[in-house]
Amino acid sequence: MARTGGTDAVTCGGCALSAVGAITAPAVWLSMDRTDRHLGGGFENEGMDYTVLFTELPFVILAGAFVPLLAFTLLVRWRDRRRG
Template sequence: MKRHVDGVTCGGCALSAAGATAAPLLWLSMSRTQRHLGGGFENEGMDLSVLFTELPFVLLGGAFLPLLVLTLLARLTGRRRPRED
């Protein structure tokens, strides 16, 4: 069986990689995250548990949300894969 790689597949992978890179950068730039990661005076209020609780969800959301949107758009626009017999 031959695998067919098309533009939608490559676009989905590229969007997933871009989302997985951009989401943590956006998360790190938020004031709430900066406050937890040492934005207080002399490390007061530093809470490193956000790295274990929030960061995995940010990474997963950043990777899968663009892929989900691309999949829904491909389905709604009627893009169908050619059937291989």
């Protein structure tokens, strides 16, 4: 089955949204007070815990990539069902 131009545009839009989410989620995560405390925002290096970079950050990136992609996919499928 050949792809149409609209399908390629939707696929490209989903990939772009996933990339933006994967970049935005860690930026938001780094700006939170909780993360700041773990990464050295405590008094005299109190509470420095760099394990959050290995435990939380991968999940933040994955969630940032997949949650917008999932929402986009559901919206596209809902739109297609309403059309036909």
